[in-house]
Amino acid sequence: MRSGAAPVFKRIILKISGEAMRGGEPCGLDYGAVETIAREIAAVQKLGVETAVVIGGGNIVRGAAISKMGISRVPADYMGLLATVINGIALQERLESIGAEARLMSAGISLDAAEPYVRRRALTHLDNGRIVILTGGTGNPLFTTDTCAALRAAELGAEVLLKATKVDGVYTADPKTHPDASLIPRLTYLECLKQELKVMDAAAISLCSENKIPIIVFNMNVPDNIVRVVLGERIGSVVEGNSNG
Numbered sequence: 001m002r003s004g005a006a007p008v009f010k011r012i013i014l015k016i017s018g019e020a021m022r023g024g025e026p027c028g029l030d031y032g033a034v035e036t037i038a039r040e041i042a043a044v045q046k047l048g049v050e051t052a053v054v055i056g057g058g059n060i061v062r063g064a065a066i067s068k069m070g071i072s073r074v075p076a077d078y079m080g081l082l083a084t085v086i087n088g089i090a091l092q093e094r095l096e097s098i099g100a101e102a103r104l105m106s107a108g109i110s111l112d113a114a115e116p117y118v119r120r121r122a123l124t125h126l127d128n129g130r131i132v133i134l135t136g137g138t139g140n141p142l143f144t145t146d147t148c149a150a151l152r153a154a155e156l157g158a159e160v161l162l163k164a165t166k167v168d169g170v171y172t173a174d175p176k177t178h179p180d181a182s183l184i185p186r187l188t189y190l191e192c193l194k195q196e197l198k199v200m201d202a203a204a205i206s207l208c209s210e211n212k213i214p215i216i217v218f219n220m221n222v223p224d225n226i227v228r229v230v231l232g233e234r235i236g237s238v239v240e241g242n243s244n245g
Contacts, residue, residue, distance in 0.1 A: 057083025108139025
């Protein structure tokens with residue numbers, strides 16, 4: 001990291017998959033992994049970056065997957081939304097245990113453990129330097145948490161959507177099954193859609209395109225990568241309107 005560098009973003013949305021919370025476990029939560037994630041997020045907060053986190057629930061329940069096992073898609077998706085709240089509670093607890101101030105908000109799911117998602121309230125928390133953990137997706141079935149991340153980025157005025165993954169960015173093909181796949185450092189929203197690259201779902205990419213919100217896809221398993229991104233280091237892949245530069 002560049003010594004003494006200042007953040008290039010004032011407000012970010014960080015999208016974390018449920019699988020990241022699983023760590024090395026076959027399913028559920030790996031509390032060591034959760035604490036590592038919490039410390040990375042807290043480091044960004046200490047830089048003065050207003051941070052909201054959208055979290056998935058695939059480590060516990062993935063609605064699209066269980067809907068293929070006999071459960072109707074809508075109730076399956078609601079189960080997945082509840083899983084995101086479980087992850088959010090774990091992340092908030094870890095953040096607060098290391099001294100970071102965080103607020104857990106949930107869309108469409110009423111629980112004493114979480115505030116209901118209200119845009120103005122979320123903005124107030126961000127303005128006051130609190131980390132906002134956004135769970136429950138959009139509050140509706142049939143929408144992914146990637147779409148939720150794009151929607152919240154637009155609603156909350158985030159300058160960028162950071163998509164934390166297990167790979168170094170966007171590749172021409174799945175690098176796990178195609179060793180010759182190459183990293184694409186910069187590409188446009190349209191290229192993502194036309195080439196059907198697995199960056200985010202089409203609705204999420206379209207929302208970011210319409211609102212001119214760049215997407216940075218990077219490997220969260222590399223220590224300090226979130227901080228590097230907010231400090232302006234060129235890591236991962238950038239998806240935006242112009243592929244030049």
